[in-house]
Amino acid sequence: KQEVTQIPAALSVPEGENLVLNCSFTDSAIYNLQWFRQDPGKGLTSLLLIQSSQREQTSGRLNASLDKSSGRSTLYIAASQPGDSATYLCAVRGGETSYDKVIFGPGTSLSVIP
Amino acid sequence: DAGITQSPRYKITETGRQVTLMCHQTWSHSYMFWYRQDLGHGLRLIYYSAAADITDKGEVPDGYVVSRSKTENFPLTLESATRSQTSVYFCASSEKETQYFGPGTRLLVL
Numbered sequence: 001k002q003e004v005t006q007i008p009a010a011l012s013v014p015e016g017e018n019l020v021l022n023c024s025f026t027d028s029a030i031y032n033l034q035w036f037r038q039d040p041g042k043g044l045t046s047l048l049l050i051q052s053s054q055r056e057q058t059s060g061r062l063n064a065s066l067d068k069s070s071g072r073s074t075l076y077i078a079a080s081q082p083g084d085s086a087t088y089l090c091a092v093r094g095g096e097t098s099y100d101k102v103i104f105g106p107g108t109s110l111s112v113i114p
Numbered sequence: 115d116a117g118i119t120q121s122p123r124y125k126i127t128e129t130g131r132q133v134t135l136m137c138h139q140t141w142s143h144s145y146m147f148w149y150r151q152d153l154g155h156g157l158r159l160i161y162y163s164a165a166a167d168i169t170d171k172g173e174v175p176d177g178y179v180v181s182r183s184k185t186e187n188f189p190l191t192l193e194s195a196t197r198s199q200t201s202v203y204f205c206a207s208s209e210k211e212t213q214y215f216g217p218g219t220r221l222l223v224l
Contacts, residue, residue, distance in 0.1 A: 004156075032211060034211075034212070034213075036215075041217075041218075042217055042218070043204055043206075043215030043216050043217050043218055044157075044204070044206075044213075044215040045215070046212045046213060046214070049211055049212060089156070089157070091157075093211075102159060104149075104156045104157035104158075105156060106154075106156045107156065
């Protein structure tokens with residue numbers, strides 16, 4: 001059974017620092033991996049989606065990498081800002097047509113201190 | 115307004131009562147989903163729908179019923195609410211692979 005973990009559970013950094021969030025999954029047979037952001041009391045917003053054939057995706061100050069063989073993905077945030085404070089979740093999709101195999105990690109709560 | 119909306123945003127009910135959570139999207143996305151989010155369990159898929167009149171179970175479907183008579187609506191019904199169904203419920207929709215989430219419904223079952 002696919003299990004997704006995220007380390008650390010919480011992170012507090014000063015503004016301007018570069019940081020890395022980690023996502024690990026136990027079954028490397030994935031279709032894609034997606035990173036989401038969740039603000040308190042709100043829904044999830046998609047940040048980046050990486051297909052299983054890709055190694056990384058970039059959007060602005062965000063860069064996500066994928067290493068299927070080791071079951072890892074990282075989300076790199078450059079020059080962090082207070083507005084980046086939120087919970088970041090990764091989600092792994094196991095099959096091309098099977099939405100019931102989308103497994104979410106527990107999230108990393110990020111605080112960026114001005 | 116365009117997007118995906120959920121109602122009510124907050125709901126308190128008692129055990130044994132029937133509760134329906136509503137989800138509406140304006141994009142005409144084919145796929146719609148219901149998740150619950152709980153501390154210690156993260157987000158778990160309850161039901162999903164690939165199109166109108168097509169629904170399928172997710173990871174935790176017991177105690178829930180869904181329907182999809184129209185593409186834009188995907189209501190979730192708790193037939194007889196239990197305390198274990200206290201949670202935050204999120205609806206999502208997608209056309210291709212990116213999912214778009216609603217703001218959530220906080221449900222408390224007393």
